[in-house]
Amino acid sequence: MKRCSWSVLLAMQLLCAALPAHASDPGEIPPAPSAPQQSLVVLVDTGSHMPLADIRDGVLAAGLHRDLGAAIAERLGRIPQFKVWPRKRIGHALEQGEGDILCLYMPEWLPGPLHWSMPFFPFTEVVITRRSARRPLALADLADQQVGTVLGYVYPELEHALGKHFVRADTASGLNSLRKLELGRVQHAETTNLFVDYFLKQGGKLDIHPPLVVKTYRTLCAVSPRGSVAVDDVNRAIGQLLHDGGLARITASYR
Structure with a gap:
């Protein structure tokens, strides 16, 4: 009888050890599944070109807008989602909550009841001139000469300095x-340092005078008043980008 009792006890111990841990408490409530990660909807206008944006069949494939949007989303703990809109409709789309943010803009370019982040991304507009032409020392020196420009863009400094003597030579990008x-089809072009650096990185050849600086400014992110993110949160994410070197790394990849 003693041998039989010890055998039964040993069998029960082995059975208990083989059972899953949660089976010992059938009334235990399993943990709730985690909530899906929230998206950050980033708007990009269809008029953007590399290095700002590579848009293929209506989808943002690459470019500064994509890298910057993804970096901000990461620091907000969100998943980036990109939506492409025509330039003339993108401001209204943001106002109506079709997206959360639109970056690399200035408030004067996008009037309307939008919120704005801190200024953070620098641009320097310049006029560059081929060495075979006379170097302009002021914008007034460009009077009655063709200047390479982009269709649909405005150039208030050139318009103010040259008036009716501002001769545009428009291209698509x-x-x-x-x-x-x-x-050599034009002797001058109005552009930004970012575009010049990217053009040279892609193998372009420019034999030019030192650039004539038109103006320097820092762009911002417009934040939708009907979106899912507050401007204070966007500013915190931008501050992290500036502090941890993320913005410098993004910019360096295009220079």
Whole structure:
């Protein structure tokens, strides 16, 4: 009898050890599944070209807008979602909550009841001139000469300085304008340092005078008043980008 009792006890112990841990408490409530990660909807206008945006079949494939939007979303703990809108409708779309943010803009470019982040992304607008032409020392020196420009863009400094003597040579994009300069089809082009650096990185050849600086400014992110993110949160994410070197790394990849 003693041998039989010890055998039964040993069998019960082995059975208990083989059972899953949660089976010992059938009344235990399993943990709730985690909530899906929230999206950050980033708007990009269809008029953007590399290095700002590479848009293929209505989808943002690459570019500064994509890298910057993804970096901000990461620091907000969100998943980036990109939506492409025509330039003339993108401001209204943001106002109506079709997106959360639109970056690399200035408030004067996008009037309306939008919230704005801190200024953070620098741009320097310049006029560059082929060495075969006379170097302009002021905008007034460009009077009655063709200047490479982008269709649909406005150039208030050139318009103010030159008036009716401002002669535009429009192309579809900033890179096309630089290609015209490279080929000698125009002697001058209004652009930004970012576009010049990217053009040269892609193998372009420019034999130019030192650039004539038009103006320097820092762009912002417009934040929708009907979106899912507050401007204070966007500012915190931008502050982290500036502090941890993320913005510098993004910019360096295009220079």
